[in-house]
Amino acid sequence: MSDNFRSGFVALIGRPNVGKSTLMNHLIGQKIAITSEKPQTTRNRIQTVYTDERGQIIFLDTPGIHKAKNRLGEYMVNVAVGTLSEVDVVLWLVEPSSFIGAGEQHIAELLKKVKTPVILVMNKIDTVKDPKEIERFMDAYRGLVKFAQTVPVSALRNRNTDRLTELLFQYLPYGPQYYDEDTVTDQPMRQIAAELIREKALRMLSDEIPHGIAVTIEKMSERKNGMFDIEATIICERDSHKGIIIGKGGAMLKRIGTAARQEIENLMGAQVNLKLWVKVRKEWRDSELYMKNYGYFEQKE
Numbered sequence: 001m002s003d004n005f006r007s008g009f010v011a012l013i014g015r016p017n018v019g020k021s022t023l024m025n026h027l028i029g030q031k032i033a034i035t036s037e038k039p040q041t042t043r044n045r046i047q048t049v050y051t052d053e054r055g056q057i058i059f060l061d062t063p064g065i066h067k068a069k070n071r072l073g074e075y076m077v078n079v080a081v082g083t084l085s086e087v088d089v090v091l092w093l094v095e096p097s098s099f100i101g102a103g104e105q106h107i108a109e110l111l112k113k114v115k116t117p118v119i120l121v122m123n124k125i126d127t128v129k130d131p132k133e134i135e136r137f138m139d140a141y142r143g144l145v146k147f148a149q150t151v152p153v154s155a156l157r158n159r160n161t162d163r164l165t166e167l168l169f170q171y172l173p174y175g176p177q178y179y180d181e182d183t184v185t186d187q188p189m190r191q192i193a194a195e196l197i198r199e200k201a202l203r204m205l206s207d208e209i210p211h212g213i214a215v216t217i218e219k220m221s222e223r224k225n226g227m228f229d230i231e232a233t234i235i236c237e238r239d240s241h242k243g244i245i246i247g248k249g250g251a252m253l254k255r256i257g258t259a260a261r262q263e264i265e266n267l268m269g270a271q272v273n274l275k276l277w278v279k280v281r282k283e284w285r286d287s288e289l290y291m292k293n294y295g296y297f298e299q300k301e
């Protein structure tokens with residue numbers, strides 16, 4: 001390790017659906033955080049690690065900051081806001097637009113209160129044809145907060161993301177290597193598996209159903225031949241939702257299970273036998289007890 005090795009924590013924050021998780025996955029080169037076209041996909045802080053000869057970046061992906069409508073929402077926003085003061089650099093992700101709504105204004109106010117350097121990341125620039133437009137959009141934001149840097153990227157198309165990594169190393173302090181260089185995340189496999197099942201449900205189900213879903217892993221064990229048995233429960237809020245999740249003759253549950261199993265197998269590098277159940281817990285998103293059971297509770301150091 002050289003004397004000029006840099007290391008530290010970088011938070012990705014922003015409104016729901018701006019592409020925080022997609023960007024983090026691309027920056028570390030592996031899919032760890034789940035993503036979907038529906039807002040409020042990420043519910044917990046997801047920590048990942050990127051290491052090269054320049055140093056080590058520990059990324060913290062956070063839930064989108066929004067107006068909470070239930071306890072789960074409040075929890076999610078607390079997780080995101082709480083992360084701001086614990087990091088060396090904040091990446092504020094925004095959509096490419098000069099319209100700055102109440103949600104963005106609110107985040108700008110939060111950022112003014114922290115001393116941490118903030119890099120404005122305008123994501124999804126692949127959706128804008130004229131590069132001059134992007135400059136104009138970024139100018140609109142420059143009037144809001146004093147940014148350390150402003151960077152346009154496309155997480156999806158991996159455009160300008162190397163430049164972002166380069167900038168991050170400039171802003172991180174000299175420091176030790178916290179994790180060994182092979183570490184990509186400290187999320188337990190159980191948790192990643194539960195998230196991947198939730199991702200497939202989010203992507204395959206419509207309307208309000210996916211937002212009321214939680215996934216728990218009841219069992220995860222390895223057979224002698226290296227194969228894994230995983231049993232998981234999808235929790236939803238209504239009997240009618242349960243019917244839709246199971247689908248005609250179990251077709252929907254099978255689709256969710258197959259898609260999730262394939263991704264879990266890729267990640268684990270082992271064969272997986274996945275069994276899924278569906279359970280109803282009315283209004284669990286407003287119950288502290290249920291939220292705790294499903295993995296949504298403040299982790300005090």
Ligand SMILES: Nc1nc2c(ncn2[C@@H]2O[C@H](COP(=O)(O)OP(=O)(O)OP(=O)(O)O)[C@@H](O)[C@H]2O)c(=O)[nH]1
Nearest residue numbers: 016017018019020021022036040041042064155156
């Ligand atoms: N066109 C385009 N779409 C993108 C880009 N980055 C992300 N997306 C899409 O935007 C949607 C939301 O992406 P996520 O990464 O889940 O967004 P997020 O900010 O983590 O969302 P929450 O977890 O809900 O706060 C997905 O459909 C992504 O494919 C991009 O650079 N270009």
Ligand SMILES: [Mg+2]
Nearest residue numbers: 020021041042
């Ligand atoms: Mg996310």
